[in-house]
Amino acid sequence: MRIAFITSDETLSLRSLQLRDGWEFDRCRFDSDEIDGAFHLAQINDDDEVVCVLSLHPQEYENLNGKGFQLRGMATHPHYYKKGLGKSLIKFAVAELRSKGVDYIWCNARRNAYPFYEKMGFEYMSDEFEIPTAGPHRRMYLQLSV
Numbered sequence: 001m002r003i004a005f006i007t008s009d010e011t012l013s014l015r016s017l018q019l020r021d022g023w024e025f026d027r028c029r030f031d032s033d034e035i036d037g038a039f040h041l042a043q044i045n046d047d048d049e050v051v052c053v054l055s056l057h058p059q060e061y062e063n064l065n066g067k068g069f070q071l072r073g074m075a076t077h078p079h080y081y082k083k084g085l086g087k088s089l090i091k092f093a094v095a096e097l098r099s100k101g102v103d104y105i106w107c108n109a110r111r112n113a114y115p116f117y118e119k120m121g122f123e124y125m126s127d128e129f130e131i132p133t134a135g136p137h138r139r140m141y142l143q144l145s146v
C-alpha cells in the first residue's frame, strides 16, 4: 500500500461506489475539484487500485479563524474498512496542510462516519442537518494550528 497525490478523475469510481450510490462518474465530480490549491490523495494497493480517497480545497468556514480547507469525498473501499487506511490518509493530509500553514480542516460528516472523524480528533460545530442526496450530516472541524 502506498499514498499518492492523484487527479480528481481518479477519485470518481470510489466516490461513485461509496458516496453516490453508483452514479455515473461525471455526476460524482465536485465543483471544488479543480479550484486553485485543491488536491486529491489516495491509498493505492499493490495491484495499483485506488482503495481509499479524500479531496481537499481551500475554503474558510465562517466561525473559524485563519486559513481553512474543506475535506470532501472521504471514502474507503468496503474490502478495506477499518484497516487504518482512512486514518493514515488523513494524517498524511494533515502533515501536508500544516506544511502550508493551514489552520484547520472542516467537513460535512455523514452520520455513519461520525465515529471515524471523532477518532481523528475532529470536533462537532453544528447540529445534525439533512443533505438531500446524502442524508444526515454534522459539520465537524479539526484544528491544526495551536
Ligand SMILES: CC(C)(COP(=O)(O)OP(=O)(O)OC[C@H]1O[C@@H](n2cnc3c(N)ncnc32)[C@H](O)[C@@H]1OP(=O)(O)O)[C@@H](O)C(=O)NCCC(=O)NCCS
Binding pocket: 018, 019, 052, 073, 074, 075, 076, 077, 080, 081, 082, 083, 084, 085, 086, 087, 088, 108, 109, 110, 112, 113, 115, 116, 119
Ligand atoms: C468513514 C470511512 C472513510 C472510514 O474509513 P476506514 O479506512 O475504514 O477508517 P480507518 O480504518 O482508518 O479507521 C480509523 C479509526 O476509526 C474507526 N472507525 C472507522 N469507521 C468506523 C465506524 N463506522 N464506526 C466506528 N469506528 C470507526 C476505526 O475503528 C479506527 O479506530 P482506531 O484508530 O481506534 O483503530 C469508511 O467507513 C467509508 O468509506 N465509509 C463510507 C463512505 C463515507 O461515509 N465517507 C465519509 C463521508 S463524510
